[in-house]
């Protein structure tokens with residue numbers, strides 16, 4: 001197809017560094033692409049003479065997002081974790097809801113929806129607020145700690161509660177550790193497109209570990225099956241739904257859903273919360289206004305959900321954090337037929353890459369896009385394909401209402417109980433390790449709230465990514 005944008009195709013040997021860069025450090029690679037080629041770029045076949053090997057089309061506009069995300073039958077999801085060999089536990093686990101397609105996806109999504117409906121989400125408030133306090137009780141005044149580690153604990157525990165009804169911190173920590181290791185090994189193994197069982201490699205370790213994870217998930221499912229009445233948690237609801245005749249929901253599906261749901265829930269939330277804490281700490285004028293908003297409107301703990309929903313600065317903080325540092329940096333879809341995207345010809349099997357990070361940095365949608373400005377959300381609201389931290393269309397994140405509330409509750413409580421600061425002189429880089437997260441740690445320190453707020457000196461690529469009050473002068 002003739003199109004002037006075709007000149008953005010890099011094929012054969014010239015595409016190799018791009019493929020390597022994308023697998024190794026997708027954040028830097030996508031930035032470089034956008035700098036050199038704008039909002040449309042094609043990594044052509046690594047070997048143009050072979051029928052194998054697929055094109056990757058990177059299209060970062062609102063229209064492209066809509067074409068891909070609103071047409072799940074043309075652009076199917078392959079999930080967020082890499083493929084494993086046929087018949088392996090890893091391959092079975094990766095086929096949870098995020099990697100399902102067509103009628104099976106629609107049916108399973110429908111089964112999962114009730115516990116994520118707005119009314120159900122509001123009923124979790126007493127549990128969420130209790131768990132938040134239990135984690136915040138661990139924070140010692142004046143002592144530095146890794147905020148990312150803490151938000152991971154918090155997000156994990158809350159997710160384990162809602163998904164599996166785990167009230168036991170040790171039990172949810174065990175599940176979290178199993179899944180975290182699975183994700184870490186997946187990130188290491190993805191230097192290759194498939195996890196091969198080659199002794200001594202990350203791929204082989206991933207495949208062995210997936211067997212352990214799968215067994216743990218089956219144990220959990222068997223426990224749920226013994227309940228006579230389904231509990232309120234998501235897994236219990238699914239296990240009992242599977243008992244219904246003609247429900248197309250096998251034990252393999254249940255184990256995959258359990259692991260993918262837990263991973264989707266806590267890894268993303270942990271990252272988003274850590275960034276929100278960072279942004280509060282590095283924007284002291286905003287923090288003072290937010291503090292005032294919370295003090296004047298939230299008088300009880302646990303608060304009334306309707307009160308929480310009426311705080312524009314809090315809402316702006318969460319949205320701005322998800323805009324600037326979206327945990328799910330990009331998603332990949334596979335063309336199911338010959339088609340086109342933004343004038344670029346695509347064949348069946350070619351990949352389309354949709355990036356929340358790149359979309360959220362488009363100056364035509366967001367003025368001065370790198371600037372942290374929570375008040376922009378009080379003005380014109382972006383369209384559904386312009387703000388996509390939770391994706392959009394028929395695969396929109398099922399947990400988004402839940403997580404918006406959870407994050408707001410965490411911020412409210414953290415501000416009521418503490419003054420937050422990043423440790424002076426911290427070097428903070430963000431990179432993509434499944435999520436866009438702090439590369440190493442996020443050292444922070446808390447003190448008694450005294451109504452004063454100040455930022456600290458931080459180095460690292462975070463300063464290129466976000467213009468805060470502290471680094472924009």
Ligand code: HEM
Nearest residue numbers: 098264265268269272328331389390391395397398399403
């Ligand atoms: C800040 C936190 C979160 C972010 C940024 C986020 C983001 C996303 C994104 C981008 C997708 C689409 C992925 C894709 O299409 O490949 C997704 C899907 C999903 N998310 Fe979330 N998520 C978050 C929290 C949660 C939580 C807490 C839960 C559950 C408790 C959850 C459950 C799901 C599920 C079930 C899907 C699959 C939906 C489908 O395929 O139909 N997410 N999420």
